[in-house]
Amino acid sequence: MSVLVYTESEEGKFKKTAYEVASYARGIADMLGTTVTAVTINAEETSSLGAYGVNKVLHVKNEKLKQFSASAYASTLEMAAKQEDAKVVVLSSSANARYLAPLLAVALEAGYASNVVALPTSQEPFKVKRTAFTNKAFSHTEITTPVKIISLGKNAFGLKEAETEVQEEDFSPELPENAFNVAVQSVDKAKDKVSIADAEIVVSAGRGLKGPENWEMIEEMADILGAAMACSKPVSDLGWRPHGEHVGQTGKPVAANLYIAVGISGAIQHLAGINSSKTKLVINNDPEAPFFKAADYGIVGDAFEIIPRLNEKLKAFKEQNS
Amino acid sequence: MKILVCISHVPDTTSKINFTENDTQFDTNGVQFVINPNDEFGLTRAMWFKEKQNATIDIINVGGPETEPTLRKALAIGADSAIRINTPAVDGFQVAKELSHVIKNGNYDLIIAGRESIDYNGAMVPGMLASLIGANFVNTCIGLEVEGDTATAVREIDGGKETVTTSLPLVIGGQKGIVEESDLRIPNMRGIMMARKKPLNVVEPQGASAETKVESFDKPAPKGPTKMVDADNLDELIDLLHNEAKAI
Numbered sequence: 001m002s003v004l005v006y007t008e009s010e011e012g013k014f015k016k017t018a019y020e021v022a023s024y025a026r027g028i029a030d031m032l033g034t035t036v037t038a039v040t041i042n043a044e045e046t047s048s049l050g051a052y053g054v055n056k057v058l059h060v061k062n063e064k065l066k067q068f069s070a071s072a073y074a075s076t077l078e079m080a081a082k083q084e085d086a087k088v089v090v091l092s093s094s095a096n097a098r099y100l101a102p103l104l105a106v107a108l109e110a111g112y113a114s115n116v117v118a119l120p121t122s123q124e125p126f127k128v129k130r131t132a133f134t135n136k137a138f139s140h141t142e143i144t145t146p147v148k149i150i151s152l153g154k155n156a157f158g159l160k161e162a163e164t165e166v167q168e169e170d171f172s173p174e175l176p177e178n179a180f181n182v183a184v185q186s187v188d189k190a191k192d193k194v195s196i197a198d199a200e201i202v203v204s205a206g207r208g209l210k211g212p213e214n215w216e217m218i219e220e221m222a223d224i225l226g227a228a229m230a231c232s233k234p235v236s237d238l239g240w241r242p243h244g245e246h247v248g249q250t251g252k253p254v255a256a257n258l259y260i261a262v263g264i265s266g267a268i269q270h271l272a273g274i275n276s277s278k279t280k281l282v283i284n285n286d287p288e289a290p291f292f293k294a295a296d297y298g299i300v301g302d303a304f305e306i307i308p309r310l311n312e313k314l315k316a317f318k319e320q321n322s
Numbered sequence: 323m324k325i326l327v328c329i330s331h332v333p334d335t336t337s338k339i340n341f342t343e344n345d346t347q348f349d350t351n352g353v354q355f356v357i358n359p360n361d362e363f364g365l366t367r368a369m370w371f372k373e374k375q376n377a378t379i380d381i382i383n384v385g386g387p388e389t390e391p392t393l394r395k396a397l398a399i400g401a402d403s404a405i406r407i408n409t410p411a412v413d414g415f416q417v418a419k420e421l422s423h424v425i426k427n428g429n430y431d432l433i434i435a436g437r438e439s440i441d442y443n444g445a446m447v448p449g450m451l452a453s454l455i456g457a458n459f460v461n462t463c464i465g466l467e468v469e470g471d472t473a474t475a476v477r478e479i480d481g482g483k484e485t486v487t488t489s490l491p492l493v494i495g496g497q498k499g500i501v502e503e504s505d506l507r508i509p510n511m512r513g514i515m516m517a518r519k520k521p522l523n524v525v526e527p528q529g530a531s532a533e534t535k536v537e538s539f540d541k542p543a544p545k546g547p548t549k550m551v552d553a554d555n556l557d558e559l560i561d562l563l564h565n566e567a568k569a570i
Contacts (some may be wrong), residue, residue, distance in 0.1 A: 102448070114446065138542070297550075302553075
């Protein structure tokens with residue numbers, strides 16, 4: 001028996017979420033008095049997982065799995081879960097993890113809880129706390145099946161170091177023929193930009209910026225802070241920014257350490273999408289903007305006057321503190 | 323092409339979220355229910371296939387009679403017929419299992435569901451359904467074309483998008499982008515009148531089990547007061563972000 005964790009990598013390197021889900025899996029394993037087995041797919045170096053409590057790594061090296069395939073990855077995890085007699089499987093909330101998790105749940109006949117934000121509050125029955133109503137509430141949910149699948153909300157648990165000796169094992173499951181029925185033709189990914197999913201800081205702007213030509217100062221702020229770019233719904237509807245940057249109930253949820261909103265009034269749907277962010281800074285020239293009520297810090301004023309000055313100060317701060 | 327669109331009946335996006343019965347039930351008092359926005363994008367894409375490629379559209383929902391106004395709205399938008407599986411939706415697994423029983427006999431080429439519903443945000447029904455009926459599956463779909471038996475889909479990934487090809491039958495987890503917000507249809511009077519005459523078939527459930535159970539709900543703790551910083555004192559803001567919030 002073990003807790004199985006899927007530790008995602010990109011171009012051979014672990015993503016930060018891999019260590020976060022490993023930390024979380026360690027927490028569950030301690031509760032259950034068992035070990036943590038990580039499944040890695042084409043990761044170059046796996047010993048770093050030992051710092052986060054992983055006991056054993058099942059290392060899959062397979063050229064056919066270089067491109068993500070939900071079905072093939074779900075089959076791989078299914079076979080690993082069966083080999084390890086896993087009682088709990090932990091995944092991240094990345095787009096790919098949430099793509100494959102329901103497939104894995106059916107294969108393992110396992111109850112699945114997504115957006116989980118804390119360690120189980122009880123082992124028997126097995127109860128977890130997850131977000132619901134797009135972060136407007138929490139649901140305390142019992143998973144009733146023998147095998148449980150959890151996808152951990154982003155930034156929900158943090159990294160917890162727990163030095164462990166890692167045992168490595170090559171793992172080469174035979175994949176079913178139909179595992180590659182969905183074929184990737186092309187990937188269009190901005191390599192030099194931080195994605196909302198991975199970002200610690202998100203800089204977001206709304207209609208208050210008056211037009212797409214005024215985003216340069218927001219991009220500059222994102223560059224200085226190493227932040228991801230985001231926007232409000234009207235902005236993506238108007239085509240000023242791509243859909244992928246739309247944050248809110250029908251867009252992306254953001255659970256960043258710092259969310260900076262410039263010229264966004266704070267519609268209820270937008271606030272639902274950013275509720276899980278730790279610190280919120282709002283800059284808006286309307287002192288009545290509802291976003292100020294949801295913010296930790298606020299500045300009332302003209303973004304076109306404030307942002308360039310703030311960028312200069314942030315640049316100086318970064319130079320001093322780098 | 324025969325298309326099925328899965329429709330969730332969810333609280334309007336602006337709804338205040340409250341709970342009753344010792345925080346175990348969602349308080350529907352004064353709440354307006356709508357088609358789940360992610361499903362509505364998918365329904366609109368299905369309408370495009372109907373108009374351009376002569377597809378037929380059925381819609382389906384797992385829920386009690388209270389969901390019928392939402393199904394009628396989807397019929398008014400242009401779906402041809404509706405199926406309601408007469409049981410409350412308890413969890414995503416139960417919903418997917420109930421849907422799969424009905425869908426197995428339907429010979430659908432394309433099944434469109436929203437990537438997640440905006441109430442419980444489980445994000446599991448489309449994938450589970452695809453697995454249960456043995457269909458291919460593309461999630462977070464922001465573009466879709468079908469030619470013969472081949473589908474080309476664009477999928478949102480973290481930090482970008484990817485284009486995939488696959489074959490029918492296919493299940494899609496759709497979202498904003500599969501059509502634009504401006505393309506969403508508002509039912510007109512003729513559509514509403516026609517929807518009254520369109521078939522809405524009620525089928526009895528198979529009694530599929532749920533694999534999760536909601537014990538209770540609660541809401542995030544109220545936050546403290548907002549610290550307002552003078553626009554002329556940005557040094558103070560940086561100090562607060564660095565030393566107090568430890569965010570930069």
